[in-house]
Structures are given as structure tokens and as C-alpha cells.
Amino acid sequence: MKSFKKEFTLEERANESAAMIAKYPGRIPVIVERFSRSNLPEMEKRK
Numbered sequence: 001m002k003s004f005k006k007e008f009t010l011e012e013r014a015n016e017s018a019a020m021i022a023k024y025p026g027r028i029p030v031i032v033e034r035f036s037r038s039n040l041p042e043m044e045k046r047k
Helices: 010-023
Strands: none
């Protein structure tokens, strides 16, 4: 799976985070990804 940063442009990520901040003003948007060399299973969903 591509990293979130490589899959979406800076503008797309900025727009998405601005929308999340507008919808949830008390929260901070965070991207969580699995380290490529870890033994953890792939995450089922990504937002």
C-alpha cells in the first residue's frame, strides 16, 4: 500500500485536514501508518 503522503498531493491533504478541523474543531487530524518493515498486519481501512 502506498504511503498517504505519496498517494495524495499536499493540496489534497491540506483540504482534507481543513475539512476535518472545521467539522471537529476540538480535534487534531493525525495520519497513522504501519512501518513498512514491521510484522504487524496491514490496516483494513484508511481515512
